Amino acid sequence: MEILKVENLSKVYGTGEARVEALKKVSFSMEKGQFGAVVGASGSGKSTLLNCIGGLDEADGGKVFLSGRDLFAMGENERTVFRRRNIGFIFQAFHLIPELDVEQNMIFPLLLDGKKPDQERVEELLEVLGLKDRRRHLPGQLSGGQQQRAAIGRALITHPALVLADEPTGNLDSRSSQDVMDLLCRASRHYQQTVLMITHNRNLTASADRVFQVMDGRLKELGGGQNETLS
């Protein structure tokens, strides 16, 4: 089942001499449960791509369909509501709310949606994330890896159709990075969760189903992670 479909996505920043074509007619699609990795040089347009897919930024051309709905055809408010139900974000800098403990941070998106958190689901996620004994800790009392795991929990709590992660391991050491990667993989396999992740670390693309490379605003599929390591 096709979850994500991107058609001719373009994005231009600035005008005149400062004009930058960050994305040039990017098209691709992803099936449900796939784990995609995006690689590319700095400034090639990876974050721009992710932001447009996530509906955080407006594209200048092209379309993004998520679960068959056209993201850019929605109004601002509708898109926000759609986003919080269907897209989970994971950031390089974790961005947990410092005043809330792990569990509260995790359920926060549900509260924004006016929903009651399903306690079983919370317990299960905490278990999977290995944060059961840290649930009452504030972000400041956690290591970077633990913080990022809590952030993953926050992204997964709503059963989103798509999880977007912009360099989730960028601030972590290799050990924690591997933990985070394993978690994302497991989520992808276990919950049939579609994940699209940006990474600089080629080693981490090994577990990905598909690898995309962005070069100067253009997207090229490199094939599966295994293929990549073979070639």
Add this chain to the structure above:
Amino acid sequence: MKHYLDLIKISAGQRRKENRMTRLCIVLAVFLVTVIFGMADMEMRAQRIQARKTDGSWHAAFQVEAEQGALLSARPEIRRAARYGTLNYHLKDGYLLQGTETGVCGFDLEFQEMIPDARVSEGTFPETDREAVVNENIRARLGTGVGDTVELTTPGGDTKQYLVTGIAENTALTAELDAFCIFLNVDGFLDLYGEEDSADQELLYYVEFRPFCRIQQAIDEISRQFALSPEQVRQNAKVLMLMFQSGDLYLMQLYLVAAVLAVLVVIAGVFMITASMNSQVAERTGFFGLLRCLGATRRQVIRFVRREALSLCRTAIPVGAASGVLVVWVLCGMLRLMSPGLFEGLPVFGVSWPGIAAGAVVGLITVLLAAGAPARRASRVSPLTAVSGNAGTVHAAKKTAGTRFFRIETALGIHHALGSRKNFFLVTGSFAFSIILFLAFSTAIDFMHHAITPLRPSAPDLYLLREDQTNEIPLGLAEELRGYPGVKRVFGRSHAEFPLEGEGQNVIVLSYDIQQFQWAEGALIEGSLQDAVDGKGVVSVYRDGNMSAPGSFVKILMGEQEQEVPVTGVLGDVPYNYGLDADTGQVTDLVICSEEMFQRLTGETGYAVLDVQLRRDATDAQVQEIRRAMEEACGSDVVYSDRRIRNQETRGASYSMSLFLYGFLAVIALIGFFNIINNIAMSVSARMREYGAMRAVGMSTAQVTRMVVSETMTCTVFGVLFGCMAGIPLNRLLFRWLVTSRWGDAWSVPGRELMVIVTVMAVSACLASAGPVKQVRKLPINLLTK
């Protein structure tokens, strides 16, 4: 945690420091409004107490006949009605008690409820027409007591005997006139009145309306029903005004001005809270971006910011209201201290519920209004700011700083102030506002100075006057009285009138002692008083353009012989009306000299008037002693007057009003003060990182200081400029409205007020820069790298 808004509660504890500014602003706004309304409320109460005491609580009086009176009393909106009439009000119609002119008042018992002066302090009110109450003067002078009989002689020569059933306190008027007065009941009064044939003496029906009755309408209806002319209806204007029941258009204007000022205060509060919240939002763009990123809609962000602001009210409003109440207590305490007898009815720890309610409501409204713009601003934060790392730390500079005319740090400071148009207008606007507020309100002070004449320092509590104006009060009496307990000062004036040489006009010569010369100093227009004190000449008084310039001579004919007296100075005004004939408008020249010179000129020793000022704790018994001494020394050819009650009333009115108005003015200056401190502290804390970076690249603390100071000064100077531009015309408008329309005084630029508020602004600007500068000094240079 059940709801996303619970985050506010959870984070409140940790954000206490960040919220301090906003909370302080709310506290301040609530405090100010509580104080303003609390003071207005207390002032109203004080005025009401005073009005009841001096004018009584009656609302209106109608001159109607007996049958009409019965109908009138039966009207449903009337709570009380009582008949009242006087005879011999001017004390010259020939109603005599042991040979002394006596005023006669006749009224129903109910009348006492409406006029406190009519109360009987000892004994009871007459029940039959053969009974009477006598006043304190009669008791003191004739030794009459309850149970005695008094005999009143009418102008027709009849005598009436009354049994004294009670004693009444002196009123301001009877004390001042040293007058005899008796109270009769209406039957007794009518019996006496029956012998009087002038028809203009009739009974008035005094009424008090029920609460919530629309009094003006009721009065109109009654006038129509009984076909009364306006002269037959009296209104207790002061009490009605204080009940907001007066139809006086002028007073409506006054209320309007008060309302306008209250609104201005609210706007000032909104300005301050908006500014502080805006800076909060700017510091938290990353957080709001994250909220948006996690799926909060704009509306939810707006609700979040609003709710957060409101949650600050929970502690800020009680604190503001409590401190407001405290200040009101202090002010009321001062009022009671300054004028003890008068404001006894004023509660020491009175809680003004209207004040607190106004404070709370205004606090909430202000916060809601103020939170609007920052909330919208927060909601417009793009979710992208959460994704991109550098959210909100870099100010979006649109222009580069002009470094041509100033040193780099000064230029940067000015640039910081002017950099963001919107912020600049917000900050200078709020500074300007304090000035506008101050200038607008200062007209109320001008109004007060016209409306209420404060008690002159020279006003006597007791005085003794020779009616024929001969100088026969012995000088020794003054000396003797100075030794009496309860006496603060004794001073007299001698009086003489001589023909001037030639023209056929007269000149009045008056003597002052040193104390009186000192009091007159403020009124000196030209020349010197000292020469007159030393006996080298006289001081002339400016009257209707008549004056003798210093250096000229007054030529007086003393009998046959002529005396030339040099004029050493000119007084603009004296508190006495010698030589002013109110009926003909004729003015006689007046000169003042020292006592010693007066004796030299006239050969007379002695005073025509003797003034006594009493100590605050002087008792009635002591006053009686003084009076006895006066009578012993002067016999009965003098008029004795006790002005204590009158003075207290005058003093009380001006104290309470000036306390209220100056208090309000101080509050406005305080707004300006906090506003500047607040704004500067905020803008500095927002730029702390930038300053750290500048220190890192080699800026000295002195330079950073100059930068902060130049930013502050830029805002202050423009604020003052804008404030004057809008405030002076407003001042003029209000002045015309309040003062010119009533007393005809021309408006002039309010220089003194401007100086005060500009000084306050300047001082607060200096203080405002001092705090942050200290903070900057302590700033670690490596702040940026953290």
